[in-house]
Amino acid sequence: MTDGFTIRSIEAYCYRYPLAAPVVTSFGRMLNRPAVFVRAVDEDGVEGWGEAWSNFPAPGAEHRARLVNEVLAPGLVGLKFDGPVHAFEALTKGTEVLALQCGEPGPFAQAISGIDLALWDLSARRRRLPLWRLLGGQSNKIKVYASGINPDGAAQTAEAALERGHRALKLKVGFGPETDLANLTALRRIVSAGMLACDANQGWSVTQAIEMLPRLAEFDLRWLEEPIRADRPREEWRRVRLLAKMPIAAGENISSLEAFEDVLAEDILGVVQPDIGKWGGLSVCTPLARDIRTSSKTFCPHYLGGGLGLLASAHLLAGVGGDGWLEVDVNDNPLRDLYCGPVLNVRDGMVELDQEPGLGITPDLSRIERYRSI
Incomplete structure (x- = not known):
């Protein structure tokens, strides 16, 4: 088959899985786990699957699904594209004014990203290549870390993750020094000399972050993630970096190439x-990930959603290579576990991706029909 394709259909499916215990961050709680899965089919009947970010706000998932189904998909059906990048550019440019008019560049970027992931899966299937290899990968093995470890029951969650094969952990902090330091002490004891990171989810002011840095230094952290708000002046980020004894991490809330270019040009x-x-799908984030690597920084794809997006993130990391880790949420979520394929099988801190075309799975959505909201 050729690289180009003509789109027959695109459809988004929205789901919500109710939680017994909320997922907690420094800025709020998730009482359920949403997922917006996207299916694209071309005129040859080849299909591909993707996922749009939809965690916040609470009703956001249904909105993203409607953006795909009612706004974006009708403008693509019947059109021929040279490849996913061509479709991504057409969608992005074609909706720029509309996104500005309604004040929703974020939701549009997320819906477009879900379509983009589906078209990359479709393209890899057309080429009969695993997605990681289409993206330039030489090895199907990647490192992973257990993420989403809440302040309540952190030690128990971490121990369960290690029993499932994890060797690296990331703790959520930003709940007060006493709670944060007690949990870090417990996790450092559990993981011993292995990788331990923490994520403040933009929860501190620059003053609070600077006050915490000496107290965090004793834990030999692999990184401190989003200690302050993503939109704070670069000088504040620079102050934190100069006083930190560990690397600083961020990126999930950066949403333009210009902003990433600034990040790669500076030592923060x-x-x-x-x-x-x-933001960006694979069309933008694949070359960006290569730039991150060549800038001597560590590329670690962020992900905390359903299984299809997690699996695509795994293929991206394998595709670009490097020494980064894939984020794997360890909270209860069948919308993740049923559709993340081999990412569920962690062995000694590693995951081995399949050799099957595309993402390597065709999701059976009938298994989660009872959780469907659109």
Whole structure:
């Protein structure tokens, strides 16, 4: 088959899985786990699957699904594209004014990203290549870390993750020094000399972050993620970096090439974490990930959603290579576990991707029909 394709259909499916225990961050709680899966089919009947970021706000997932189904998909059906990048550029440029008019560049970028991931999966299937190899990968093995470890029951969650094969952990902080330091002490004891990172989710002021840095230094952290708000002046980020004894990480809330170019040109972030379901898809984030690597920073894809986006993130990391880790949420979520393929099988801190075309799976959505909201 040729690289080009004509789109027959694109459809988004929205799901919500109710949680017994909320997922907690420094800025709020998730009472359920949403997922917006996207299916694209071309005129030859080849299909591809993607996922749009939809965690916040609470009703956001249904909105992203409607953007795909009612706004974006009708403008693509019947059109021929040379490849996913061509479609991504057409969608982005074609909706720029509309996104500005309604004040929603974020939701549009997320919906477009979900379509983009589906078209990359479709393209890899057309080429009969695993997606990681289409993206230039030489090895199908990647490192992973257990993420989403809440302040309540952190030690138990971490121990369970290690039993499932993880060797690296990331703790959520920003809940007060006493709670944060007690949890870090417990996790450092559990993971011993292995990788331990923490994520403040933009929860501190620059003053609070600077006050915490000496107290964090004793834990030999692989990185400190988003200690302050993503939109704070670069000088504040620079102050934190100069006083930090560990690398600083961020990227999930950066949403322009210009902003990433600034990040790569300066010595503030040591770990850069774009989210392919939130902005840029694979069309933008694949070359960006290569730039991150050549800038001598560590590329670690951010992801905290359903299984299809997680699996695509794994293929991206394998595709570009490097010493980064894939983020794997360890909270209860069948919308992730049923559709992340081999990422569910962590062995000694590693995951081995399949050799099957595309993402390597065709999701059976009938298994989660009871959670469907659109």
